Amino acid sequence: MTPASLSDALHAALTDAVADGTFALDPADLPTTVHVERPRQREHGDWATNIAMQLGKKAGMAPRAFAEELARRLAAVPGVSAVDVAGPGFLNITLLASAAGELVRTAVEAGAAFGRGDALAGESINLEFVSANPTGPIHIGGVRWAAVGDSLARIMQAAGAKVAREYYFNDHGGQIDRFAQSLLAAARGQDAPEDGYGGAYISEIADQVIAGAATAGRPDPRTLPDDEAQEAFRAAGVDLMFAEIKASLHAFGVDFDVYFHENSLHDSGAVDRAIARLRALGRIYEKDAATWLRTTDFGDDKDRVIIKSDGEAAYIAADLAYYLDKRERGFDRVIIMLGADHHGYVGRMMAMCAAFGDTPWTNLEILIGQMVNLLKDGQPVRMSKRAGTVVTIDDLVDAVGVDAARYSLARSSTDSMLDIDLDLLTKATNENPVFYVQYAHARTANVARNAADAGVRRADGFDASLLDHVAESVLIGALSEYPRVVAQAAELREPHRVARYLEMLAGSYHKWYDQCRVAPFGDEEVTDLHRTRLWLNDATRQVLANGLGLLGVSAPERM
RNA sequence: GCCCGCGUAGCUCAGUGGAUAGAGCGUCCGCCUCCGGAGCGGAAGGCCGAAGGUUCGAAUCCUUUCGCGGGCACCA
Structure with a gap:
């Protein structure tokens, strides 16, 4: 039983109770999906939901009474071992080991596909990131977008979207x-x-x-x-x-599908066509010998010059044409990742989107990420090309390798400024949590090798009910969260959630490893317990590998 | 002045209204007679920047305020 099927069971129980009049609610009051989460405290069971507190008042019942009734109905669902009402109305749900453990088989059999979903199915997304000016190498600020953007592309693809990675090359101006x-x-x-x-x-x-x-x-x-x-x-x-x-x-492991040259927009007449389109829509006017786009009609602070008084196209003119080009190439969602220093563009870009008749934040989405702060000896260093303190993507890779670099850049929210201490990074690589995660993966591989040597084979047996150790139910619970983490990371455009999840999963695995032996001791007989634990080991290995893959980080067999 | 982001453990950071606020690193104490100790168990360490508000419940939402970063071009 997965969190999704548990959620469905809850929804069915609610629907029944509404249908037979036990809950005085309109079916429309029920959420489409009932949210279940893993409780912080292990004693609170495998899964918990606060649905009774949300709906109790609406139904004119005390949340606890609502919860009691729902608990009674849910307890009858196959695979559910116990349902308790706690605190103000939490429903704490414990699954039978056999039901929870089925997920292990599912994960192993799904293989690389485990975690893929349809949260973004049918969406055609153009994701533009990095787009650093070709006036110098990519420095450490741009590298963050390379790591985050590429991971985001992988994650959105895993969520079912069609994604094109695009780099806009400002070779004009x-x-x-x-x-x-x-x-x-x-x-x-x-x-x-x-x-x-x-x-x-x-x-x-x-x-x-x-x-x-x-x-x-x-x-x-x-x-x-x-x-x-x-x-x-x-x-x-x-x-x-x-x-x-x-x-x-x-x-760095980042390859774009399209490297788009700004110059081509000017050469091909695309800029002129975009302006003509807006002119026909009545969004354009002339003033002071310049051509203006009336972006204030769409929430911008001021109107924007698109053709300067000297006759040259302003930067935004190419943006108009570029946006239009992407839309005409069939992308219904244009996403652009920008650094915080470009935050001022958002208003005018959204206005431009609206001026074309599109819907801001739907057809066009701009993700603003905060900047990277370079530290030396704990002190901020201002990067200066003259002072030789510029740290490039190559410097970073030379210092710590692709895996550690990508992981450390992708594991924190882009809403937060990121401090990178070069000295720390170059000398103490084991301080990077990526090794904790990678080590867990290497360990699963090692366990699998040992099990194989001892004659333990998955094909000889699987009995999910044997996975009844606390460490195993915790590990299974962690594994079962993976698909939702991927979907959530995709929907929120937050790749760091995958990294944080992997750290949690690696922790659960290490604890399990410490307490639950897979390979038999010495001349001990191979039993279904060994075989079933090998399934769990391999399921964990698969999820770790899948998750690391979404971050563009390798999953080593040995370290 | 206006706009955006961030103030959470010593440090770097998670936590999109839930139960006793977490992880890594650092510090201290334990664990290799059997799967790799890059691990595990335990301890110390927090008025979640501050003040109000919303509600059964706020680190999370709203207002105000302080601090830090970034942005407010006929530059790209």
């Missing part, structure tokens, strides 16, 4: 011009321009541009007239930077 100027200056041995980029990577890329031109038999770009030279460095430099970013992300 002033920042890129400054990047090109910086490359040119470095190539000619000059100082970086005002507001330019001065890191060591700039001269490295400049050298590569020069070398690339030589290989291709083109003239040395340094010798061209200024504007041609700058364009040569721009075109080649952006490509090189792009390749580097892509390679770094790939090494």
